[in-house]
Amino acid sequence: MSTYKRTNTDHILNEISWKYPNVDEILTKFWLNQLIEQGIIPSPKVKTIGHMLRGKVCIVTGASEGIGEAIAKTLAIDGGAIVVLASRQLQKLQGITEYLCESGCSKSDVLALKCDVTDRNNVEDVVKTVLSHYGKIDVLVNCAGLMYYTLMKNLKVEEWSKQIDVNCHGTTNITGAVLPTMIEQKRGHILNITSDAGKRGFAGLAVYSGTKFYIEGFMQALRQEVLEYGIKITNIQPGDVSTKLASRSTDEEARSKYDFSNAGHSILDPDDVAKTVLHALAQPHHVAINEVLIEPQAAPI
Ligand SMILES: NC(=O)C1=CN([C@@H]2O[C@H](COP(=O)(O)OP(=O)(O)OC[C@H]3O[C@@H](n4cnc5c(N)ncnc54)[C@H](OP(=O)(O)O)[C@@H]3O)[C@@H](O)[C@H]2O)C=CC1
């Protein structure tokens, strides 16, 4: 369980604002503090962040491994959220479901759905299934992604396309699919695992960096479009994280020249990113963590 603790009234406010979206949070906070000061209601006890996402329906794409798997587990176990695991490898998702149930999550609070984000019909079916199960979507975590180290001169055209398909089209497809629901709800949170390569182009990762710049630009614009509906957009921008992502590259020249993740310094663990995600999602409604650049201490951009 998370060791992160809060000692103030934020968790109460958070629950009130999710139940009553039109409530004025500053006024509510004022009255809450008045009632506590006058001893009319007891001061809230130290409460773990574990209660912060209770009842919230969170779809996590790319949940079958790596960072997405860590996020799904953290949101379910530490956050107490209802988690929808979405990616192509259904068997792996079912294994994670079993793990979550063995860890104390209720069976009805975990749903594994086969989802290829590049397939718009599939993505729309996933959203329909989630709505038929739970009737709402509070959070979408866009984590599905591909990265291939390639030198442009080596013309790995298939790897260019796959990255653009999953990272750009995929993110756009599922974001578009959940938006009507979030707009109707007048509430929602879309959180993207972009990259520090969405802030600075990396040699050997020209196409990948381009796809992450796309997500950054797309989401910056979308944030402006949807703020009137109470929807938040967060971009988490990790540096090197210990997963199998880079190992899928076939361009050895590019990888040996530019992949510094094995250079000897400590890199991030998927759980480091997952904790940051939980922190961003657990904020009260008036607080928007719009972006977080999280990198290994030894390797800033
Ligand atoms: N590792 C790192 O250093 C960093 C990673 N990131 C980003 O984090 C995200 C996750 O990467 P990471 O966990 O490292 O990589 P992994 O290779 O471990 O996981 C990638 C995930 O993406 C899913 N995925 C791939 N294609 C699709 C698709 N078409 N539809 C649905 N899901 C898909 C895979 O699921 P399945 O095969 O089941 O479909 C898998 O769960 C990516 O967006 C990546 O760019 C950002 C910064 C640093």
Ligand SMILES: CC(=O)[C@H](N)C(=O)O
């Ligand atoms: C290029 C990076 O820093 C990062 N490892 C990523 O996979 O996005």
